[in-house]
Structures are given as structure tokens and as C-alpha cells.
Amino acid sequence: MLSTDEIKELEILCKENRRNIIEMVYSAQSGHIGGSLSACELLTVLFHKCMHHELRWKESENFETRDRFVLSKGHVSPLLYSVMSQIGYFDKKELKSFRKLGTRLQGHPTAYTPGVEVGTGSLGQGLSFACGIAMALKLDNNPANVFVLLGDGEIQEGNVWEALMQGAHRNLNNLVAIVDRNMLQIDGNTENVMALGDLSAKLKSFGWNVIEIDGHNIPDIYDAFQSAKQSDKPTVIVAKTVKGKGVSFMENNPGWHGTAPKEPDYLKAIEELK
Numbered sequence: 527m528l529s530t531d532e533i534k535e536l537e538i539l540c541k542e543n544r545r546n547i548i549e550m551v552y553s554a555q556s557g558h559i560g561g562s563l564s565a566c567e568l569l570t571v572l573f574h575k576c577m578h579h580e581l582r583w584k585e586s587e588n589f590e591t592r593d594r595f596v597l598s599k600g601h602v603s604p605l606l607y608s609v610m611s612q613i614g615y616f617d618k619k620e621l622k623s624f625r626k627l628g629t630r631l632q633g634h635p636t637a638y639t640p641g642v643e644v645g646t647g648s649l650g651q652g653l654s655f656a657c658g659i660a661m662a663l664k665l666d667n668n669p670a671n672v673f674v675l676l677g678d679g680e681i682q683e684g685n686v687w688e689a690l691m692q693g694a695h696r697n698l699n700n701l702v703a704i705v706d707r708n709m710l711q712i713d714g715n716t717e718n719v720m721a722l723g724d725l726s727a728k729l730k731s732f733g734w735n736v737i738e739i740d741g742h743n744i745p746d747i748y749d750a751f752q753s754a755k756q757s758d759k760p761t762v763i764v765a766k767t768v769k770g771k772g773v774s775f776m777e778n779n780p781g782w783h784g785t786a787p788k789e790p791d792y793l794k795a796i797e798e799l800k
Contacts (some may be wrong), residue, residue, distance in 0.1 A: 528575070529614035536744050540570045544772045545799045546608035552792040558634060560782040561677055562605035564708040567742050572673060572704075576751040581614050583640040584663040593670050594643050594659050598676035599706070601784065606642075607631050615641035633743020650677060650683025653703060654700060654777040657692050657693045660701040660760075671755060675704045679697040679711025682720045687732070694733030701760040702751065703734075704760050706741065710770040712783045729762045741765030745748055773798055 551557035623629035634647030656674035754761035770776030
């Protein structure tokens with residue numbers, strides 16, 4: 527259970543991450559804001575409270591037992607980079623280089639960035655990568671866990687459902703998938719584009735442990751991750767979120783899926799996030 531002080535600290539970190547997301551995308555005039563903002567609490571709690579990190583990337587004797595994270599919806603890299611900078615994988619000043627020529631912080635994560643396990647961005651593939659990593663860890667009797675974040679529009683991809691079958695078949699209880707269920711994708715509402723219907727029921731029918739939460743409730747997120755670690759099955763956390771969360775005119779607006787703000791909207795967003 528998180529203390530009141532820990533919750534307040536995480537709330538402050540979330541607000542910093544939201545400011546960083548806006549700053550990065552505005553500076554680059556390119557990037558994905560909506561889904562980065564919706565998953566903010568999910569990754570902030572995961573990285574700060576629930577994962578075992580090895581910051582001396584590939585140089586520590588404990589490197590092999592680190593927990594792994596895969597950003598399947600790779601376009602929300604602004605959030606990932608911001609959280610990673612808070613943890614200490616690289617200096618926060620490097621965030622200013624986002625999507626600039628020669629940067630380590632590309633628009634989609636690449637494996638030459640410290641802390642990034644695998645390059646992602648082609649939607650629907652991250653869960654398969656995560657299954658492979660989880661299987662390898664089990665073969666090595668490695669106690670590390672694997673976490674993977676997916677978008678709800680992304681899981682319309684057939685490859686995701688093949689990976690769900692594999693995860694259950696191999697009993698990968700060291701694997702935790704998180705679905706950012708904000709109900710929006712680039713073309714509009716997920717239920718209008720290709721309805722997911724009763725998503726939790728579908729996931730349970732594939733043999734996974736399913737936990738439904740409010741994806742902006744910090745204690746609920748923490749409890750879900752702790753519960754997932756104790757499961758004897760692979761776990762999917764279905765997190766109900768708001769796309770664009772934290773900036774009033776971006777919330778539930780699919781137009782901010784991959785649009786960079788111009789100066790007036792940038793200033794309004796930053797003012798709201800003070």
C-alpha cells in the first residue's frame with residue numbers, strides 16, 4: 527500500500543511528465559501527445575514503484591535480473607523518455623533533443639537508448655516480443671518480470687491475439703500487459719473503427735488473469751501491479767483512461783493523437799499544468 531506522501535510524490539511526478547510531453551512535442555513540432563498523456567499515471571507508478579531497474583545499463587553484475595519493459599505503442603515515446611529521465615537512465619536535459627537529428631530519443635524507441643529493451647513502433651508486435659522475453663527468462667530460471675504497454679486501438683491487430691494465446695499456453699506468469707483503454711485511436715472511437723466490445727471477457731477467455739482499474743488512480747494502479755506479480759497466470763491490466771488527460775482541450779479529442787501544438791495551444795497547456 528502506498529503512503530499519502532508517496533501518492534503526493536507520484537502526483538507531482540505525473541504533472542512533471544505531462545509538462546515534459548507538451549514541451550518535447552512542441553519543441554520538435556512532431557510527436558504524439560494524446561496517448562502519452564493518457565498513460566502517464568500507468569508508467570509513472572510502474573517505473574517509480576513496481577519495477578526493478580539497473581541504471582548502469584549493461585555494466586552491472588545484476589543487469590540480467592532487471593525487470594524488462596516493452597512499449598508496444600511506441601509512438602508514445604515522449605512519456606517513456608520523460609519517466610526514464612526521472613528514474614536516471616539519462617539526464618533530463620536530453621529531453622530537449624527529442625526527434626532532433628542525431629538524438630538518442632527518436633520518435634519511436636530504439637534499442638541504443640539506455641533502458642530501452644527493443645525498438646518498437648510497428649503496432650501489434652510488442653506483446654509478441656514480451657512473450658519471447660518472458661519465455662527466455664523462464665528457461666533461464668531468471669526471476670525478472672516483463673511489462674508491456676499496449677494501446678486499445680493497437681490491439682485490433684491480429685498479432686496481439688496470437689501472443690495472448692502463446693502467453694497463456696506457456697503459462698507466462700512473469701508477464702504483465704497493460705492496455706491503455708482510452709477508447710480513441712487516430713481515426714476516432716475504437717468502437718466505431720473496430721469494436722472491442724467486452725474486452726475483459728475476451729481476454730479472460732484467452733486464459734489470462736484480468737484486472738480492471740481506473741488508469742488515473744495511483745493507488746489502484748500500484749495495487750494492480752502488485753497483484754499481477756502474485757498471479758499464477760499472465761496478467762492483463764485493463765486501464766480505463768482519458769486520452770489527452772490533464773489538458774482540458776485535449777481530453778477525449780482524437781485530433782490530438784499525433785498533432786503538435788502551435789504556440790497558443792502550447793501556452794494554454796503549460797498554464798493548465800502548472
